Amino acid sequence: MKAKELLAACFVLFGALLVWPLLSIPNRAVLVAGVPALVLYLFGVWAVVVAVLAWAARRSGDEDGP
Numbered sequence: 001m002k003a004k005e006l007l008a009a010c011f012v013l014f015g016a017l018l019v020w021p022l023l024s025i026p027n028r029a030v031l032v033a034g035v036p037a038l039v040l041y042l043f044g045v046w047a048v049v050v051a052v053l054a055w056a057a058r059r060s061g062d063e064d065g066p
Contacts, residue, residue: 003060010056014049018042 016022026041 003056006056006059007053010049010052014045014052017045 023038023041026037028037030037032040
């Protein structure tokens with residue numbers, strides 16, 4: 001999969017994870033270790049986005065030859 005295709009797929013996937021119907025699932029009055037579940041969900045999605053984009057950037061850098 002090329003880098004542009006991978007980034008487009010990531011954009012769609014992570015965009016889908018941040019729309020209201022899916023945000024309503026963790027939006028409960030539940031605390032996990034004293035932190036609301038919605039906050040953990042948002043930070044978890046954010047961390048995964050950063051990790052996947054860093055991996056994609058490193059991967060695309062390896063594919064580019066001299």
